[in-house]
Amino acid sequence: MNWRNWNFLLHRDIGYACIGLTLIYALSGIAVNHVRDWNPNYRVERVAAQIMPRQFSGVVTDAMVRGMLQELGEEKVPESVFQPDPETLWAFIDGRRISIHFPSGTVEHERFDRRPFWYPLNFLHLNHPKQAWTWVADIYAAALLVLAITGFLMLPRDLRLRKRALILTGFGILLPVLALALFY
Amino acid sequence: MSSYVKILLISTVVVLVAMSAQAKNFGENLILDKNTSISEILKNGDAYVGKRVKVEGLIVDVCAKRGCWMYLAGQGPFEKLRFKVIDGEIVIPMEARGKRAVAEGEVQKFDLSREQVIEQRKHHAEETGQPFDPASVTSGETFYQLRGLGVEIPGL
Numbered sequence: 373m374n375w376r377n378w379n380f381l382l383h384r385d386i387g388y389a390c391i392g393l394t395l396i397y398a399l400s401g402i403a404v405n406h407v408r409d410w411n412p413n414y415r416v417e418r419v420a421a422q423i424m425p426r427q428f429s430g431v432v433t434d435a436m437v438r439g440m441l442q443e444l445g446e447e448k449v450p451e452s453v454f455q456p457d458p459e460t461l462w463a464f465i466d467g468r469r470i471s472i473h474f475p476s477g478t479v480e481h482e483r484f485d486r487r488p489f490w491y492p493l494n495f496l497h498l499n500h501p502k503q504a505w506t507w508v509a510d511i512y513a514a515a516l517l518v519l520a521i522t523g524f525l526m527l528p529r530d531l532r533l534r535k536r537a538l539i540l541t542g543f544g545i546l547l548p549v550l551a552l553a554l555f556y
Numbered sequence: 557m558s559s560y561v562k563i564l565l566i567s568t569v570v571v572l573v574a575m576s577a578q579a580k581n582f583g584e585n586l587i588l589d590k591n592t593s594i595s596e597i598l599k600n601g602d603a604y605v606g607k608r609v610k611v612e613g614l615i616v617d618v619c620a621k622r623g624c625w626m627y628l629a630g631q632g633p634f635e636k637l638r639f640k641v642i643d644g645e646i647v648i649p650m651e652a653r654g655k656r657a658v659a660e661g662e663v664q665k666f667d668l669s670r671e672q673v674i675e676q677r678k679h680h681a682e683e684t685g686q687p688f689d690p691a692s693v694t695s696g697e698t699f700y701q702l703r704g705l706g707v708e709i710p711g712l
Contacts (some may be wrong), residue, residue, distance in 0.1 A: 389564070411621050414650050418685060431633045452654050454616040454629050456636065462616060464654025484620065484650050500647045 376526075383522035386515050393512045400497035403490050413491050414484040425477035429458040437463065440472055444479060583646040584706035586610060586660050594630035594637045597663060601700035604663040608705065611637065612658045615648075615709070621683055623647035625704075628657060641704035648707070655711040661702030669696040 373381075403412040423443045428436075437453055441463060450463040450470075463470045468483045499505055524541060528534050588610040597604055597611070613628035616636055624643045627636040639659055641648070668676065674690045681688035 407621050413623075414620055416620055416685065452614050454614060454636075455634055456616070457634055467651060467654065469653065498644055498647065
């Protein structure tokens with residue numbers, strides 16, 4: 373086999389092997405690019421409720437916490453509670469946060485769920501697992517380099533197609549250079 | 557099936573099994589023996605600026621979008637300390653909220669103008685979906701936070 377055949381084989385097989393990871397990185401890349409506009413990892417739901425207002429300011433007792441939660445119909449005992457200020461209580465129950473503002477009686481139930489499709493994609497793309505996944509990500513990056521090089525070396529023999537290949541490659545290089553010139 | 561495809565599949569399985577053994581520890585290993593109380597850091601922050609400390613407390617809030625910060629409750633009422641990590645270095649999951657954590661980080665001090673406080677709280681309100689009234693900020697403020705290095709969340 374000559375080098376052109378080896379080049380083609382490498383490009384083809386590495387390309388197949390990279391399909392799965394490329395889909396993950398590309399989809400997650402789009403998702404996290406717009407993190408200002410949405411939460412790509414969790415669906416957060418907030419529901420308002422109301423209890424009787426209390427003219428109270430200070431550190432709440434266990435009995436007061438129980439009383440307020442009973443008023444809400446909450447049967448479970450909170451795993452933990454916290455007061456961010458003297459007029460507010462946060463109670464944590466099964467991953468939910470119940471926020472109660474004493475003077476107004478306003479209540480906010482906040483619960484969240486992992487987005488079943490996006491969370492795992494972002495988990496891998498943003499390398500949450502660290503450790504062994506760092507190696508996978510590094511190998512994938514190296515494979516992309518090989519794909520770029522072998523792709524470029526597959527320059528067609530036809531002069532017209534070769535010109536087109538060079539123009540497209542030039543465009544791909546010029547784009548980041550232009551962005552750096554404008555925004556950097 | 558050719559041998560190199562078999563090797564590829566076997567190595568992938570090995571890697572994934574190794575990954576599944578990860579503990580609920582994030583970032584660097586905790587190396588300090590002695591805890592410092594969060595209340596102490598909030599009261600006498602200047603004495604700790606630039607120093608690595610180990611703290612323990614209840615996680616009362618977490619960055620929902622990026623997992624790049626959390627607040628740990630202090631020992632006194634209404635006290636909380638921000639634990640901020642570099643985006644991506646450590647990602648604190650939302651599930652950590654309401655659980656206790658042991659964390660190590662370097663104490664940082666920030667002197668913010670009123671405008672900076674407004675900007676920071678506005679950003680925080682956007683991230684947490686909470687309402688924020690800029691008029692509630694009347695002056696600048698000094699605050700301390702930990703630059704997060706490592707955290708263990710046993711109950712996660």
